[in-house]
Amino acid sequence: MAGGWLLIETLDHSVPSVIAQGSAVKNMVPVETFFKRSKAKSELLALISRVCTTAEPERITLPGNRFAVTEAICNDWGQVHGLWLRIIEEDEQPLAHDRAWAFVWNLTRGRVTRSKGLAPEGSPEEQDRREWSIAEAFNILETGSDASETLVKIINADPGTIHQTTWPQKRPDGTLHDVNFAVRILLDHVPGRSGADDRILRGISHDLGEANNHDDPESPIMLAELVAATSADPGEYRAIVDVHSLRLLRWYGEPSPELVWEYEDLRRLGQPPIHPEDNSVVERMQRELDTGRAVGQVRFMTKSGNYQPFDLLAKLIVLNRSTTAALVTFRKPLRPFVTDIR
Template identity: 35%
Template sequence: MGGTRWLLIETFGGGEPTVIGLGSAPRKFVPLAQMFRHRETLATLRAAIEATQAALRPLEILSGDGRRRTVTQPLLIDDERMHAVLVWSGPVEEEVPPRDPVGAWYFNLATGQSTRSNDLLDLYGVAPENRARDHAIAGVFTRVITNSDESDALAKVVRSAPGTEHQAVWTVRRDDGALRAAHFSCRMLEEQSAAGKSEVLMRGVTHDIGDAFDISGAPPPVILEHRVLDAAAEEGEFRAIVDLRTLRLLRWMGPPMPEIAWQSLAGEPVPAIHPEDLPAAKTMSRDLAHARTSALLRLRTLDNGWKPVHARAVLMALDQYTTAALVTVREADPRTP
């Protein structure tokens, strides 16, 4: 421990803290004792993590002989919860090095909502007037360019099994247009809500590891599968991946349908299928096991009205055990019964 690199250590819960970054190099949930064999170093590191988690603020801790210092920077998702901590240790006379941007976030898989920390909004380059911390999980995919493991990540969201972990290097498009390689690390945890209800949350951090064009693992701006899907879409058609169980939007494939409420931003209507059309939507979902399905549905709009759309769906495999619906929607002709 020490030198010019910061350690990024996750403290999501559900297990002992592990290393997920060394400088700008991602690490795969490495146990502290596996990376640091020296007993005194390990004890110093664990004490720094515990002290930071208790204080929930940056700390500078001097060694007993006053010759070394350990500096910490917590990654908070709110005033009471730390998702990770950055740790640097070195001689007191050594200048603390700059650190990579890192931000915390979580998905509430019971509600389909995503919450972002201010650090993550900094990483994204979001202007102060646009800082919505809460939005639909599907909104995450409007900013990130995923890799070939996207189906695996979506399958984990659909299954929502506590203890599940995921890591990936995806490309983030900042609000200033810069493309950054970002290492995502997360773990699913079963927790009690304030109302005492059991919920599964995916808690994670995003670590900016450099310019996307300099990182070989970062996906290119448009991967082939997305180009093929976009080319196959007819004029006026919009495609989305939908959770078969909850009928909740997982992500748009290509641009979202205009006027539809889907982002769950503050001040916007809650995304919904018209209550009278829910039976038809559930029938579509159920019958997909046997054939392609279609129906006329009404979707809630941004002005709190309802837009009639023709929806047709095909079954898609996210992994060997998990399926979703690829749904194509287009505005319904009002003359069509």
């Protein structure tokens, strides 16, 4: 067991699992299984449990004059999402490990938070804001053949659902890095807020270095096949939207340069993204989507701080037997804005 760092996710502290050994991805192997032949199994399991509680680095003695060292990976408010663990000899100093960071997607409120562990200490990237909309988080990912499965889980997965995938992530300098993502969906109470618990996607990400082409060309269902075979016309922008919450999940292609959809802009302007008087239009379109498509003209908040009308064409896309979403095409209107009277 002495050797490389183990990356252990503890998103559900009762069932931690190994998701990487060095830079080699492991498919969420339960720690009970991973350490089943180790003479130090009981000490290692107790160590993992303790770090989940304290979030403090530890160094303990193991049988055979060896040591285990740990480093916790926490989100911004101190919850432990995982830890690095390495077993070393008595006179050995542990080498550096890969970068890993925690992130939280509040699926109920459409807010994404990541830890500052994404960036090296002191780098300009460390100053990047750490709160995004879900669509912003998707916008820096080159999603693979499991993109549809991921959207299904975001829309309606039950608490306890797990997912692991490796996708290229776009860095601020434009390079792509392969990132190993492991997530669990759960219900959690948001401090300071009353009402029902929120659906939370807790995750841990592991930077594997510069991206390689690893997608499976034989995968039977690609998101692109569900969306469209042709590119958008000039002036058109397409997005995948949760039919029930109307939340923008991701852009398909380039995002609209006019619409307000990024978290900081939404918070700064403090206005709903859809003009309140047009909610009836949106509700009518939701009902009509049962037939497969709907059209309407809706006013959206723009980066100028004003509501502007857009023509919408919404088409139903089926992600699996129980989950649908809408592909919405936005374009500036070809006719003057009129109040919907249907």
